[in-house]
Amino acid sequence: MTDAKIWMDGSFVSWNDAKIHVLTHGLHYGTAVFEGIRCYKTHRGLAIFRLSDHILRLSLSAKIYFMNIKYSKRQIENAVIETINVNEPEENYVRVIAYYGYGKLGVNPLPNKVSVAIAIWKWDESITNREPEKGARLAVSSWTRIDSRSMPTQAKATANYANSALARMEALKMGFDEAVMLNPAGKVIEASAENIFVVRDDVFITPPVSSGALNGITRDSILAILHHSGSxxxxxxxxxxxxxxxxxxxxxxxxxxxxxxxxxxNRMIGDGCIGKHTMRVKEKFHTITQGRDDIFSKRWLTYANQGQ
Ligand SMILES: Cc1ncc(COP(=O)(O)O)c(C=O)c1O
Known part of the structure; x- marks a missing residue:
């Protein structure tokens, strides 16, 4: 499929050889935690966005699932950088996954070894863009978003994504681009794989993490940008x-x-196109990820070719 190399438990293997046993625990019971991380092309080379924050979230997700990852956070960060450096510079999405492996199959994952893998590829647009000049068309899902009485929403576990996948498939089959999910209290919480912001009368509003929204790193970045600009x-x-x-x-x-x-x-938001506040944060975010913002680029970007 590609000649990219995948990091598996400390060694690089070719894309086609990056295989695991069909009786892997994580495959059967959703006992895996992961991160999706972006790496952007900048004038100083490839830059990874909020790498340490992603790896911190991974380690907290693992803690919730009693996963004993044998690598330190620093070792995983270095492995991400190495994976980027051995692969094509155009690739821009990094997936880090820790999972209970093959050994004893049954609901209890604890007897199984925890493995870690890191892969990189070019991510296709995640929300279908039927009319590029228009915003996405969303539908409120008939599926209620999981909440922490049944699943730890702050652990980015593969199991949570069965709920997301049901909502996304439902929206797509009904002809929409993405689902908005309500929490068990009937409040808007997030989309199937994104946080949500509403702007009304020039005020940005987003649901709290304590109501079940994932503590999204992009969400947190937007909040920091708004705070900094006094919005x-x-x-x-x-x-x-x-x-x-x-x-x-x-x-x-x-x-x-x-x-x-x-x-x-089926209700139009604003005039159906990109609004001025959305445009402003989108442009600021772009400037940051391109390494051109004096404050946030410095804080949030890790350059992959450091020391080369
Ligand atoms: C359910 C859910 N909410 C929000 C997000 C956005 O989080 P982030 O900005 O860290 O990618 C994601 C993506 O990981 C998600 O799966």
């Missing part, structure tokens, strides 16, 4: 009808970037 924002629950009354809505995620929303449940 008003609120972190609070959002009701379904507030979506319909919004001036602007956008989604944030590592894979999706900042994605403007044009329609929700």
């Amino acid at each position: 008003p924002f609120e972190i609070r629950d959002i009701s379904r009808e507030e979506l319909y009354m919004a001036d602007e809505v956008f989604l944030t995620g590592t894979a999706a970037g900042i994605r403007e929303v044009g329609e929700i449940d």
